[in-house]
Amino acid sequence: MPGKHPRALLHESRPIFEQGSPGRSGASLPALDVPARDPAVDGPAALRRGEAPHLPEVSEVEVTRHFTRLSRWNYAIDLGMYPLGSCTMKYNPKVNERAARMPGFAGLHPAQPEDTLEGALALMWGLERALCEITGFQRATLQPAAGAHGELTGLMMIRAYHQDHGGKARKKIIIPDSAHGTNPASCTLNGFEALGIKTGAGGVIDASAVRAACAAHPGAIAGIMITNPSTLGLFETQIAEITEVVHAAGGLCYMDGANLNALMGKFRPGDAGLDVMHINLHKTFTTPHGGGGPGAGPVAVGAALEPYLPTPMVARDGERLRWDFARPRSIGRVRAGSSNFGMLVRAYAYIREMGGPGLTQATEMAVLNANYIRKKLEDVYPVAFDRPCMHEVVFSDKKLKKETGITTLDVAKRLMDHGFHPPTIYFPLVVPGALMIEPTETEPPEALDELCTALREIAAEAVTDPDKVHSAPHTTGLRRLDETLAARHPRLRWTPKAAE
């Protein structure tokens, strides 16, 4: 048996390298119809390796069982609620999958001749127009393959803009402490320096703090990165003024659009004067993520950055669509091929299925669901800021920790015993012991109630049986893991026994 300790028929599976036996194979090749050559003898010496690679030698049934067993240890949105804050783990409609599997899309090669790509170009053109309509920008590149890749692309364009406009000395990007954690890294990768500012008393950015930061660094401000709504689940009410302040200081305004799910049909960043934003198709536009599929992070821009968009863009000459490489100030390609094209198909299918009113309603329901949870739980888990939230709500373990010693981590672990994926924990950093819940609009009210009941039961259990909470989870395939040991002494790859 390749597995051991079946737990209610939930099998463990040893690393596939430790399964099978020498010479075993899952494939039978047809008879050789050319003269046999031994690469170890006839191959170029420079390309010969010293020893054969340690590849698994397993049969088809072993491979199938290995991966099927592993898949049963997974949690997925198709199994239950996934209330990870800032991740927008909404249900991915199955019609998207049907669209992405249409042979005309699934069978395309990125390098095939342009005149055979009309359908794909039309889809990309349509998706770009739809994203611009939703966000209020002029144009969008679909190339970036993830949100952070979108940030990188957006900042590369900001850098190119400043180089073109005598702003080479502009090195500082203002980043509030409620921004996404990837923002400072994107700055650093572009040679910028992150200039942190603190959120104001109400949990939103104060325009005066931005004004002070600009005044303290005259001629050095390259821009600002704002996550709106912020990671506190709050809408940045002073965004228009902040945009004016940064523009007056010569900087450009980047909006991290990871939380766009709270804005559709309500607020268009382009209208508020922002210059650039990325859009996470895998969050707002229902393409699978969280291990279920690759991301897609289109970047939309206004007039200032339009010349710097990556090439190629889709251009339309009358009825005909074509690749447009003739963009002399472009930052160039940021990804091979046409991004994760299957994700573009899924996102477009979703947008067309929902339509404008449908997307607006999705946003309304996402915000309503988050506020429903807020009101149902705020007496046991105090909220960081006592005001209506957007698509996500940030609780803290302040009360629970003080009264019972039970922390956010314990609550998250115990929630697994109730059949839920844990929420985002200890983020944003500005809220100690943060427990960040984003239900999304696709959860039925019964699921919201079940989640709230579970969290209330855990809070009650923290008083009656704290050890049970502290030692959770109890019903999962594995019990509580030693995360500290894993972080301090990570084992990142399998190594053959002999080499250890």
Next chain:
Amino acid sequence: MSAEYPDDLLYTREHEWARVDGTRAVIGITRFAVEQLGDITQVDLPKEGDSVKKDEVFGTVESVKAVSDLFAPLSGKVLKVNDPLKDSPEYVNDDCYDEGWMVEIELSVESEKAGLMSAKQYKEFLEESA
């Protein structure tokens, strides 16, 4: 384990401490910071000879919960770095005021220390912000 907030140290609102001795200061993070962070898994510090500036980031500390910036309580040039923290970040959890120290600097602006808090003031600050 050492006292929660030793009297011979100066403190910042960002929860760093400084042990000033003449023109030198040893720098680390406070017991409060350690409790907030949880188990620390990595500490990134500047190199010997690097300059640090008061209130600016001089390194990062990573715990199972998050990565946090370290803010210099005082300006100066790094004389010594607690290299063992590279392999044993748990020293910060175990003993943040002694074995878990981070850097020693030669002060460039001695007067800056007047802006730091005493142990008593820091304790009051923690109570106010609780």
